[in-house]
Amino acid sequence: xxxxxxxxxxxxxxxxxxxxxxxxxxxxxxxxxxxxxxxxxxxxxxxxxxxxxxxxxxxxxxxxxxxxxxxxxxxxxxxxxxxxxxxxxxxxxxxxxxxxxxxxxxxxxxxxxxxxxxxxxxxxxxxxxxxxxxxxxxxxxxxxxxxxxxxxxxxxxxxxxxxxxxxxxxxxxxxxxxxxxxxxxxxxxxxxxxxxxxxxxxxxxxxxxxxxxxxxxxxxxxxxxxxxxxxxxxxxxxxxxxxxxxxxxxxxxxxxxxxxxxxxxxxxxxxxxxxxxxxxxxxxxxxxxxxxxxxxxxxxxxxxxxxxxxxxxxxxxxxxxxxxxxxxxxxxxxxxxxxxxxxxxxxxxxxxxxxxxxxxx
Numbered sequence: 434x435x436x437x438x439x440x441x442x443x444x445x446x447x448x449x450x451x452x453x454x455x456x457x458x459x460x461x462x463x464x465x466x467x468x469x470x471x472x473x474x475x476x477x478x479x480x481x482x483x484x485x486x487x488x489x490x491x492x493x494x495x496x497x498x499x500x501x502x503x504x505x506x507x508x509x510x511x512x513x514x515x516x517x518x519x520x521x522x523x524x525x526x527x528x529x530x531x532x533x534x535x536x537x538x539x540x541x542x543x544x545x546x547x548x549x550x551x552x553x554x555x556x557x558x559x560x561x562x563x564x565x566x567x568x569x570x571x572x573x574x575x576x577x578x579x580x581x582x583x584x585x586x587x588x589x590x591x592x593x594x595x596x597x598x599x600x601x602x603x604x605x606x607x608x609x610x611x612x613x614x615x616x617x618x619x620x621x622x623x624x625x626x627x628x629x630x631x632x633x634x635x636x637x638x639x640x641x642x643x644x645x646x647x648x649x650x651x652x653x654x655x656x657x658x659x660x661x662x663x664x665x666x667x668x669x670x671x672x673x674x675x676x677x678x679x680x681x682x683x684x685x686x687x688x689x690x691x692x693x694x695x696x697x698x699x700x701x702x703x704x705x706x707x708x709x710x711x712x713x714x715x716x717x718x719x720x721x722x723x724x725x726x727x728x729x730x731x732x733x734x735x736x737x738x739x740x741x742x743x744x745x746x747x748x749x750x751x752x753x754x755x756x757x758x759x760x761x762x763x764x765x766x767x768x769x770x771x772x773x774x775x776x777x778x779x780x781x782x783x784x785x786x787x788x789x790x791x792x793x794x
């Protein structure tokens with residue numbers, strides 16, 4: 434059953450002694466989009482207006498930002514690692530350190546841990562600028578995903594039983610080999626790369642601001658380490674200010690952000706493996722947590738069963754996605770008694786994200 438927590442730190446953030454990493458998330462929406470527009474496949478993804486679904490949810494309007502075909506990689510993560518690599522390459526060209534973007538990072542190897550889409554973005558982005566990609570995956574990651582990474586030219590290394598295990602090994606090997614670690618998370622001493630990954634996600638905010646005709650009353654944002662949620666919360670606040678209610682949604686088996694808000698500091702939230710694989714992250718990104726602690730109105734968790742039911746429900750309505758991709762919609766659909774707490778009702782105008790396409794990611 435869905436758990437709901439009203440954010441006690443709204444408007445002020447976590448205490449200074451909470452141990453959060455230094456730094457902040459990027460709010461440079463224009464800069465992110467300007468760099469993105471240099472890419473030859475920088476097409477906008479659509480905003481779907483699903484009022485037929487809204488009627489069944491007893492809300493006034495439902496808008497779905499559809500990231501399932503972003504740049505041919507199947508998820509919003511195409512905007513992340515590839516964007517961060519492109520930003521570095523562009524900086525080298527502009528500063529006269531490289532003659533062309535295509536060779537700007539020749540000889541570099543970028544490494545990450547991935548449970549899915551972040552690795553695909555790294556694998557696709559690195560070779561565009563002359564670099565190599567190395568992706569560490571846990572033993573539980575499907576063989577089909579490993580094959581997709583290899584088809585992009587990435588080296589794939591199996592390491593450990595969990596995402597956290599594969600991340601630890603990726604960091605160890607990066608240090609040993611002189612590779613550039615490009616995580617989609619942030620922690621003390623490691624914020625610059627994750628900052629740039631999250632900055633790429635601001636492209637979605639720029640697109641939505643143009644696409645949506647009626648401002649939403651609610652934005653539901655699924656979260657793993659919190660990168661998408663933080664970047665899209667930035668976009669929501671810049672566009673609609675305090676007039677929109679921001680709800681962060683996590684798996685009940687991986688409530689890294691909610692547990693950290695409850696503790697008043699970043700904590701690990703152990704639990705069993707969730708079917709929301711791309712959201713099954715037990716530790717929060719520090720910069721994402723810092724921003725969301727100040728700007729999110731609510732944190733909620735949803736169960737694996739609720740997510741699976743929502744995937745079936747969406748599929749029956751012609752929308753194919755995964756439990757991770759449907760995380761935000763799952764919370765809207767299963768709000769139940771919490772609907773009044775969240776302010777959902779017949780006047781609510783809700784924005785959610787279809788963050789990835791069907792399995793095979």
